[in-house]
Amino acid sequence: MLSLLIFLLLFPLADLAAKEIYMWRDENGVLVFSDTKRPGAKVISLADDKVTSMKKADTSVFEKNNTQTKIIEYGIQIVSPSHEETIRDNTGSLHVSARITPSFNPKFKAQLLFNGKRNTPPQSNAVFVMRNVDRGAHTLQAQLFDEEGNVVATSEQITFFMHRASSIAK
Structure with missing residues (x-):
């Protein structure tokens, strides 16, 4: 400029x-x-x-x-799976992707909440992999933490459905 x-x-x-x-x-x-x-x-x-x-x-x-200090408002959004999506995987594998805005600060950490509980430790990227997820309805929410461990953004909670073949013999 x-x-x-x-x-x-x-x-x-x-x-x-x-x-x-x-x-x-x-x-x-x-x-x-x-x-x-x-x-x-x-x-x-x-x-x-x-x-x-x-x-x-x-x-x-x-x-x-x-001389002005600009305050940055961070946001986090789960982009995959989408709300009320059905995941069909007989191993129960789930890949969760989140989008952070304006951009991911490398000093920040992201964490996934699965059915309201912290499922993974905070990590320095916004892609999460879960294994052996039980069949049925589940909720996901993501949180973004600053370098001091304060929550700076929380995503909306989404619901997804895990569809796995039944273990009951026919």
């Missing part, structure tokens, strides 16, 4: 000399440049000689946002 700003401010463009350029930070903190005015946008005016130095540019947007 800085390269774009330098390009816009230093490259001689006759048709841009008379226009106003606006800059602002979006909801993710990304610096945006546009010729369309938005609420809270700062005007960057290009000088008549088509060259504006960085000293003339209003840098208050940079300074103001550098």
